[in-house]
Amino acid sequence: MIGTTTRIAWRNLGRSRRRTMIALAAIGIAQTAVLAVTGMMNGRNDWTVDAVTGPMLGHVQVHAPGWREDQAPDLVIEDVEARLAAIRGLEGVGQAYARIYAPALAASDVDGHAVVMVGVDAQLEAAPGGLLDGLPEAGLPHDRSVLVGSVLARDAGIAVGDELAILGQRADGSLATDLFTVSGLLRTPVDLINRTGVVVSLAAAQDTFGMPDMAHEITIRGAGSGAGDAAPALAARIAALPRLAGLEVLPWRVLAPEIEGMLASSSAVGSVVLLVVFIAAAAGVANTMLMATFERRRELGMMLSLGTTPMRLVRMILTEAVFLGLLGVLTGSVCGGPIVLMQGHTGISLLAGAEEGADLTAFGVNFAGSIYPYLRLSDYVPGFIGVTIVSILAALWPAIFTARLEPVEAMRS
Amino acid sequence: MHMRMRSIFAATLAAMLASSAPAQAQPPQPELDTITRNIDEVFRSSGTIGRMEITMVTPRQTRTMRVRSWARGQDRSLIVIESPARDAGTATLRVDHNLWNYLPRISRTIRVPPSMMQSSWMGSDLTNDDLTQSTSYRRDFDGSVVGRSESPVGWLVRYDAHEGVVGLWRRIEMVVNDQGTLPVESRYFDRRMRLARVMRFEDVREMDGRAIPTRMVVEPEDQEGHRTEMRYVSVDFDADVPESTFSLTELERGR
Numbered sequence: 001m002i003g004t005t006t007r008i009a010w011r012n013l014g015r016s017r018r019r020t021m022i023a024l025a026a027i028g029i030a031q032t033a034v035l036a037v038t039g040m041m042n043g044r045n046d047w048t049v050d051a052v053t054g055p056m057l058g059h060v061q062v063h064a065p066g067w068r069e070d071q072a073p074d075l076v077i078e079d080v081e082a083r084l085a086a087i088r089g090l091e092g093v094g095q096a097y098a099r100i101y102a103p104a105l106a107a108s109d110v111d112g113h114a115v116v117m118v119g120v121d122a123q124l125e126a127a128p129g130g131l132l133d134g135l136p137e138a139g140l141p142h143d144r145s146v147l148v149g150s151v152l153a154r155d156a157g158i159a160v161g162d163e164l165a166i167l168g169q170r171a172d173g174s175l176a177t178d179l180f181t182v183s184g185l186l187r188t189p190v191d192l193i194n195r196t197g198v199v200v201s202l203a204a205a206q207d208t209f210g211m212p213d214m215a216h217e218i219t220i221r222g223a224g225s226g227a228g229d230a231a232p233a234l235a236a237r238i239a240a241l242p243r244l245a246g247l248e249v250l251p252w253r254v255l256a257p258e259i260e261g262m263l264a265s266s267s268a269v270g271s272v273v274l275l276v277v278f279i280a281a282a283a284g285v286a287n288t289m290l291m292a293t294f295e296r297r298r299e300l301g302m303m304l305s306l307g308t309t310p311m312r313l314v315r316m317i318l319t320e321a322v323f324l325g326l327l328g329v330l331t332g333s334v335c336g337g338p339i340v341l342m343q344g345h346t347g348i349s350l351l352a353g354a355e356e357g358a359d360l361t362a363f364g365v366n367f368a369g370s371i372y373p374y375l376r377l378s379d380y381v382p383g384f385i386g387v388t389i390v391s392i393l394a395a396l397w398p399a400i401f402t403a404r405l406e407p408v409e410a411m412r413s
Numbered sequence: 414m415h416m417r418m419r420s421i422f423a424a425t426l427a428a429m430l431a432s433s434a435p436a437q438a439q440p441p442q443p444e445l446d447t448i449t450r451n452i453d454e455v456f457r458s459s460g461t462i463g464r465m466e467i468t469m470v471t472p473r474q475t476r477t478m479r480v481r482s483w484a485r486g487q488d489r490s491l492i493v494i495e496s497p498a499r500d501a502g503t504a505t506l507r508v509d510h511n512l513w514n515y516l517p518r519i520s521r522t523i524r525v526p527p528s529m530m531q532s533s534w535m536g537s538d539l540t541n542d543d544l545t546q547s548t549s550y551r552r553d554f555d556g557s558v559v560g561r562s563e564s565p566v567g568w569l570v571r572y573d574a575h576e577g578v579v580g581l582w583r584r585i586e587m588v589v590n591d592q593g594t595l596p597v598e599s600r601y602f603d604r605r606m607r608l609a610r611v612m613r614f615e616d617v618r619e620m621d622g623r624a625i626p627t628r629m630v631v632e633p634e635d636q637e638g639h640r641t642e643m644r645y646v647s648v649d650f651d652a653d654v655p656e657s658t659f660s661l662t663e664l665e666r667g668r
Binding site: 070072074075105106107110111112113114165167169172173174175177178179 | 469471473474476497499500503513514516518519521522523524525526528529532535536636
């Protein structure tokens with residue numbers, strides 16, 4: 001029984017092909033738009049998370065309690081090597097490295113400039129994801145050599161080969177003074193580093209600032225591609241290490257709450273597009289079904305007089321509507337999927353139209369480069385579910401109208 | 414009923430207070446100009462040589478430095494750290510609005526940039542700006558004597574920054590002693606009119622023929638548990654301090 005109803009409903013779609021095609025096109029284009037936008041949002045969110053957790057933040061950070069508020073030089077993590085070893089021993093930890101942040105006055109001639117000395121484990125941070133990602137071995141800071149942020153170097157007139165005098169504060173509060181040689185300029189996606197950073201080897205920073213086996217921060221990068229989402233769980237396991245008792249362990253979402261807002265706003269954009277799609281689908285389906293039922297009044301009246309129950313007619317019309325909707329979404333998916341795949345392959349430049357090398361900075365992250373849209377299987381689902389529901393709702397009125405037809409009246413018209 | 418009882422009580426209290434006020438002989442209110450001039454002149458002389466002990470307290474550590482200072486007129490000064498040994502010889506030279514730090518361990522001199530004038534001087538709660546004393550009550554502020562201050566006791570003088578003057582403080586409230594000759598307490602309000610720090614002038618004693626507050630305590634409001642104390646060990650007013658003391662060559666020659 002249901003088989004015949006379904007078959008009739010399906011065949012009905014073919015009766016006015018042009019009308020069906022127009023409805024399919026409307027729903028299809030809408031679904032294509034949803035997929036394109038969703039793909040772009042996916043790409044942008046991943047890119048944002050990567051950029052934010054990338055060179056500076058990592059996925060999880062460890063500090064002495066209070067350091068994030070005060071950044072007082074004496075709020076240090078002690079026994080840093082033993083603690084790093086404990087963290088590295090955990091499953092799911094990709095990399096873990098210690099850093100020192102020391103505000104200082106730096107001068108290559110007599111004029112001083114406000115800088116932040118950043119002590120890093122140069123070997124480890126040269127790996128992908130680190131602050132010095134991509135730098136060749138020879139370019140890394142070592143011993144008494146430092147890398148100076150590109151913008152800082154330009155503003156302060158610091159050149160490679162200059163001797164840099166440093167005045168800062170040691171962890172015990174006394175004065176830290178030292179001389180370094182500028183071995184290179186550093187351009188990172190982290191604006192703060194470009195503007196104020198002087199990157200020095202961890203060992204040299206520990207020596208200059210009186211911090212043997214100490215650091216201000218441990219940055220942890222999770223292993224694998226889902227590390228961004230796995231960060232809270234990883235943070236909890238790190239915090240549970242007995243070696244890390246008394247320290248503050250936080251995942252990146254807590255460390256950079258403003259990013260959360262950015263991600264939420266993009267998902268809001270996605271919702272608006274989805275809504276537009278549903279309205280387009282509803283209009284398409286409602287229009288088609290109204291026309292179809294009106295046209296077929298005689299035939300429907302005939303079916304009723306032959307003993308077809310009104311319920312079956314309702315089912316038939318609803319099935320037809322759902323077929324129409326789903327077919328439209330399918331068409332859209334078949335078009336949209338490859339488009340997003342193609343975009344994902346070539347990438348979309350974030351600075352299209354901007355000058356080469358222009359900087360776009362927000363939340364301290366340099367928004368250069370391209371995003372790569374992609375779709376998850378689950379991104380196709382809302383369109384299918386939504387359009388099915390909307391189709392049923394849109395066809396409900398024509399369906400009820402049909403069920404109430406007076407067979408004789410209908411046939412006469 | 415209650416309201417009335419309370420208002421009667423309040424009126425009685427007010428009357429009692431009013432009647433008791435004349436009993437405390439109120440000192441005559443000094444002129445604003447006199448106060449401003451006195452405050453400016455407290456530590457000033459043709460040549461001043463002093464020794465100070467500076468104690469910096471943070472929630473986790475306490476550190477004491479001994480410094481020697483030379484000053485001449487309003488805009489020349491030199492401060493050299495004598496102890497602890499590690500920092501000895503480190504010197505800060507101020508000429509007009511310029512500030513240089515000499516670092517003997519690396520034999521280098523660094524000029525403090527304008528952007529760091531509000532930063533801490535040598536890790537204390539004093540700013541570099543405090544050392545250059547670029548804040549001029551007379552030039553940049555409108556002063557007025559507000560009236561009596563109860564805590565601490567003295568005259569309350571308020572200095573409001575002129576409209577448009579770019580500076581660290583928007584208002585400085587100063588309590589001076591009854592005679593209007595010495596500062597007792599200064600309260601510094603930032604651009605948003607938040608109390609940023611309080612400086613207390615304590616332990617008035619005679620040194621080299623002048624009655625001066627020999628201990629000054631600075632407490633920043635936004636950093637709990639932080640405090641810097643400066644105590645005069647000795648001071649020599651109107652001493653012979655040659656102009657050449659305040660040169661970069663002299664700074665780097667060491668003492």
